[in-house]
Amino acid sequence: MRTIATITANEMRAINRSAVLEVIRQYAPISRVEVANRLGVSLPTVMRLVDDLLAEDLIRPSQTSVSTGGRRGELLEFNASGHLVVGVDLGGTKIHGAITDLAGNILHEVNVTGHMTHGEDSYSLLVNLLENLSSIAASSGKHLLGLGVGVPGVVHPESGEVSLAPALNWNDFPLRPRLERYFGLPVVVENDVNLAALGELWFGAGQDANTLVLITVGTGIGAGVIVNGCLYAGTHFMAGEVGYLVPDRTFLGKPLEGFGALERLASGTGIAERARQRLKAVRPVEALESLTAEDVFEAARAGECWATEVVDETVDYLAQAIAAIQLVIDPEVILLGGGVSNSADLLIEPILQRLAGVIPVQPALLPSRLGYRAGVLGAMVKLLRVTANYYLLQKFS
Template identity: 45%
Template sequence: MHAGRPEILERINRSAILQLIREQPGISRVELGRRLGLSPATVTRLVGQLIEEGLVIERERAPSSEDRRFSGRRPRSLYLNHEAYHLIGIDLGGTYLVGAVANLNGEIRVEIRRPSRPNGRPEEALGQLFEAIEALLEQARAGGYAVRGIGIGAPGVTDPTAGRVIWAPAFQWRDLPLREEIERRFHLPTFVENDVNLAAFGERWFGIGRGAQSLVCVFIGTGIGAGLILNGELYRGSHYAAGEIGYVIPERSLLHQTYETFGCLEILAAGPAIARRAMERAGEFPESVLRPFIEAGRLEATDVFRAAEAGDPLAAQVAEEAMDYLAIMLASVIAVVDPEMIVLGGGVARAGPYLVNGLRRRLERVVPAMPEIHLSALGDRAGVLGAVAYAIFELEGLMQVRRALR
């Protein structure tokens, strides 16, 4: 027997049922069928599977007028069993690794944070990832949490079907079979995706983008990337490079050049670029409040935005220029995708309302339709929670294929 279209459809229906039960605790089978356009027999069969597997709990409730039209058993409410199992989520940022053990509701039970690029050596970054997973598994065992899978967000172009990192400039990883490496070492199903794709997944599943059918999650940190949710689904592109907006060329003079590590926009407007530009121009502004940070060698983009908001001339010049570049990129994204919502995250987004309002002012008169622009509700946990949510979906799909092959 092979998994064909009926099995794929069943997987989609199971995921849709799980998502609706999670979003609307206490929903009935009747309402599930009505909302999803499924027959009573299909709902009964799939809900029965989910209850048998411990993913869903049902409880009796008082019948509604709609329920009374259906004879037979008393109506029951359905709830997601958030403690059915736990997952490990890893967000491999260009500067920090954030890892967590979380339940099916995204409630974090264990969390670790550590630098992700010791000496910039590819093999050391991989070794540190292994150490982080081992630490999370040890703490999960100590807490009595059963871990069933691992989701990993990598900063670069990834092939999620093969679990392979095609190119991650922050780690100098090329064509790395990351899923294979981790599954061989830890014997747990592992799912690998682009880190910003997973941040978008996390915002839609657990954060400010709940219910949005079309959103773009833009993360600005060591690099610049976007995750696209279109018509409710993650969009990756034909080469898995959709959302690599760090490669946008914001002006004509920057064409006909080669960008081998970070993209053109990242060189101009990512966090390190903002800090570097302020340091390069510091000599022109001897009274700048940024000088102590620069002299101590610890200036960051958030310091620049904070000083700009307070009126520092050097900081304002650099911050306004960076927002110009970012607005050019966002205007292009809006014109092509027409999203309901843009969610801003990453280290630079800690600039908060100053950044959001600056981008809104630049965009509202130049785009055909203005989307909502919000800061990430999950902050630096968007990626790790997105990795958890993605692992839930993919693990359920894996279980469905195995069931079809029995």
Template identity: 35%
Template structure:
């Protein structure tokens, strides 16, 4: 009989090793007997594999602080070693690139950032990213062989299987081979996904929606993005374009009349809700008014316009109310299709969410028969954490194949 990948002894051992390691990652401080019972794997097999994982530094043993109820020796427990390997998380945004080093628990050990558009104009963006990664590793005294993988969130439609950014308007990328270019320079395994898909993985791993099965994350930043988890799995769509809500139309009359793209290739919602679109509309109102408005003397940002709207400034309020309306009606459309457990808002504009969410909820109450919990993310560095979660999902569940066919 021809031996295939799935019936070789090596492969069965490989599967058991992955199961045990996954179990220990989620259930630290346990025993060999508990693993055997939980996974229905024989005690001798568990013991042999655990010994291997200890030798490889994935696990360590430690005597319990408390003796068993029967007395005698204190039990020996197994712990997952969160410092066995590390992950690099990279979030490439239209405004900022953020890069971090994480341990296996998702704790961020080091972080750096730089402005995307400045790097695009002044130097090669990928070289800047790779030099920053190397600088962080050097700062933390970490050798590259301690890095398990690199997770990358890219802005735009991304072919995750081949690591190609199909289109990222804010970067001017079309069919850009991001994974292969980064692997060439870093000499590490690289996994690439849309930046909002990466962020929603972070929410599912360590955020408010921890372990939830049906989640929607909407990011409000340079543009608008949507990450979707259905039945516990990322939903990417037939051509990796699921969640591209930036193209959603929330005012058919205005869409018919035409509107200005903030970046070439951006959609209707991007061009009405994204930070640059808020600034552009405020600039128009300031230009049209004869009053000496204080914002005429300031560097305009979406944050400053929100600040003025919170103080009931008429011009700023008009711009922000229009923005909030577009957000609310977009959410009505998304929620009625997916019926998620949670809708979470992220991105720079979401930092004003506690102020504008009551306005959004009024629209949802009026137009939706069922209400969904809506909140803003409470996770700092969400996309970096999500990039770590992407590594854990994609990197063969922490273990590479061991020569099986």
């Protein structure tokens, strides 16, 4: 049976507080009167909420002031530079860590490639990176708001437990509780693609959208789904696990362990493997072992037939997935990210050509603007929302 929710007085205050904070963040420098006018809320209500936000140091007086005909009025701005966040995008083979402020400015970052760790070794590597970044952030003298971690798997949004992350060999791994005990700071743990989608929503190619889907094609394939400005997790917290889409009837009735059917064919790993199968009779085994998806796209640009065929097949597989996403969710924009998005010039237009006239609405398909930094910026967004008791309001028509 569906739960019927009501709003308490405290929740109503939190909703209004979130709206005031968001207006100041977007339209600063801004006066209290203009905030009230934009929101249609009484000035005394805005003044009380502004006092709360000033006390929490989330906003501050602006250096700019405005004349109201008498004394010059105080303007307000979001205190983006006064707080820092440490974010880590923990991949199966690569890690990107960064220190950001609340405006999305990256102040320090580090990349780890080819770590190839699993289980407790992955956790130890993560803790070491978070310790180093937290130490650098602390040396700035600014307030460290907390830590945000993106992982390539299924995350329970309330407990912060990683239910399934094949690339790290994590199953029911209590990541957030362990990190909170170790660091004594607020921690958010989320699927890596979900965080990347939040990053694109606030700072990237999705800034003008309320509903978007970010598809990342790398070692695997995943999608972050945002509906009306909020992440959509799904009943089993697996919304966006599009790597498990079935691109062909030959996969039916054949249980797969680890990676799904679509990502076995169209991920970076899948692209490289299909290329190896085509070349195994003409190239030495040793040469094929190091073949990557980037090599395939480079060869396709050079006009090599085997590579062109592999890329064409990849376009077909991704076009089917994008058609399904467009028809089921109908987002304002679909973004293509991940390592393979570096070759978006060979993918986006061909995908749109495949779908022209096939589905009723042509998707607005764009490349990611933030690239590998999207995840750490999304970690900042989610951490701010969690620590600031952030609400988004939707009215059903």
